[in-house]
Amino acid sequence: SQQGEEDPQALSIQEGENATMNCSYKTSINNLQWYRQNSGRGLVHLILIRSNEREKHSGRLRVTLDTSKKSSSLLITASRAADTASYFCATALISGTYKYIFGTGTRLKVLA
């Protein structure tokens, strides 16, 4: 079963609005990352938050992490049509070797 589950599965908003997507995971993590995937392309790293951090910012991105609830959220402020993509969370497990488990993704559509 998937370690990460994003919510919602799909999101459609108007340009200029904020987009919020959530990720829930099941086991203890070392860090959590968010990736973006444009249609037909590979994934691109956006931002990383460590297990001892609660919030992190990068440009128009804001990520929060609640380890007690095993959840994270990604906020994209002032969205643009170019933000249209799928967004995935990835968790690095604490145990053993360094492997990353991805969630199922949120498909974001920003309407111009």
Place this chain on the structure above:
Amino acid sequence: NAGVTQTPKFRVLKTGQSMTLLCAQDMNHEYMYWYRQDPGMGLRLIHYSVGEGTTAKGEVPDGYNVSRLKKQNFLLGLESAAPSQTSVYFCASSDRAGTASGNTIYFGEGSWLTVV
């Protein structure tokens, strides 16, 4: 800087045929991964490698084999292709934990495989 390169980009196989997907990275990364992406399933880890000569099973390893004979290359093999293996395959790499970029995974552009 090419990053992660996958070949081929598209391939159609008949059931029972075999093939190898090639992945090369030029970033001197220790870790390499093969994922498959299916609609509604997200990315699932097939196999991964934490160094030259080592491989390990991921979430969905059945029907696949891998080899990491050289640090820069990670090969994914399908010995006897099945329609259930129709998918988009992504190779990825990352540096060792503790390095400046150790936590960032770099992806290839994907290989679209159809098994008929």
